[in-house]
Amino acid sequence: MANKNLNAAKEAKKDEFYTQLEDINNELRHYREHFRGKTVLCNCDDPRVSNFFTYFAYNFEFLGLKRLITTCYKNQNMDLFSQNKSEQAIYLIYDGDKNGNNIPDPEEIGIHPLNGDGDFRSHECIDLLKQADIVVTNPPFSLFREYVAQLMRYEKKFLIIGHQNAIHYKEIFPLIKENKVWLGYGFKGGAGHFISEYEDKATAGDHKEGMIRVSGVHWFTNLEIKKRHENLILYKHYTPEDYPHYENFDAIDVGKTEDIPCDYDGIMGVPDSFLDKFNPDQFEIIGLGSGDLAKQAGVTKNYRGRTDLAYTIGSTHKCPYSRILIRKKQ
DSSP: OOOHHHHHHHHHTOOOOEEOHHHHHHHHTTOGGGOTTOEEEEOSSOTTTOHHHHHHHHTHHHHTOSEEEEEOSSOOSSOSSOOOOOSOOEEEEEOOOSSSSSSOOGGGEEEEEOSSOOOTTSHHHHHHHHHOSEEEEOOOGGGHHHHHHHHHHTTOEEEEEEEGGGGGOTTTHHHHHTTSSEEOSOOGGGEEEEEOSSOOOOOTTTOOTTEEEEESEEEEEOSOOGGGGOOOOOOBOOOTTTSOBOSSSSOEEOSSGGGOBTTOOSOEEEOGGGGGTOOTTTEEEEEESBHHHHHHHTOOOOTTSSSBOOEEETTEEEOOSOOEEEEEOO
16 A cells, blocks of 8 residues: 555655564564574664564574674654654664573663764764674665665665655665575565554554554565575566567567576566576576666666667557666576
C-alpha cells in the first residue's frame, strides 16, 4: 500500500521507525559467518531501546563479536520516541560478557557522552565509524543517499534497511549495477511492521498494535550471501507476441521476473522485483529504463517526451512503470 505516513515522515525528516527483533533475527541469521571477530556499529539507534543493540548484545558470544558500538541522535532519555531535543547524545560500548551469565548487564556496558548531537555525519561519529568492521542499522529513509555515500567513502561492510524507492536514486542504482551493493533476503511480503509513533493505516489483517506497516522495504548490503549466487530457473520461450519490443530502445519487455525467456540473448526490461533474484554470474545489469539513468543507457524520448521505455500493442501505447535493463551472460 502507498503509505502516507512514510511520506509525512520524509517531509518532516522524522523517520523514527524502530525495527522488530523478529525481523532483525530473520535477516541476520543468513550472515552469521561474517561477524566473527568483528566490531559492529549501530549508529542510527538509541542503544537503550534499539532492537539492533538487543540482538547483538544478547548474541555477542554466539556470533563471536569483538565489540559492539551504538550511538543515538540528540537523545539522553529512555523514551522510545524522543523529541531529539538534547544537544548532547551518548554512545555505548559492549565488549561481551564478563561475569559468565551470558547477559549484557548494565555494569558491563560502557556509557560515554558525545560532545555533539550524535548525527552520523559528525566528526566524532565518523571516528566511531572508522573503528567498525560492519554497520547494521535502520537509517533515516530521508537521509539514505548520504548514509550510503558515507559507508562507501569509508569502505565499510554493511547491512541496512531502506525503501525500494532507493533503487532508483541516481546515487544508489550505479552501486547496484556495479555489484557494490545488492539486496538481502528481505521482509516477508516485501513489507515491514515497525514500532512507530505514526498511526497505522494498514488493513485489519495487516494491522499490528503500536506498529506501522511500511510496504516496499528492503535490506541493502555488500556482504556476500548464498542467495546472490543462485541461478534463476528460466523455462519460458521467446515469442514476439508475448514480449513486445520497445519503440525507443532495442530491447524487449518482460512483465514478470519469472517470465524471463530462456532463449533470448538480447537486452530485456524487467521489473524492480528482479533484483530479489539477481545473480551477477547469470545476468548483467545494463541500466535503468527511466529518467536520467535511462539516458545513460541510450533510451530515447518516447511519445510523451519522457525518457521512459515504451511499446505499442495494437494501437495502445504503454509505458511500463519501471524497468531495469538486463542481459543474460553467455
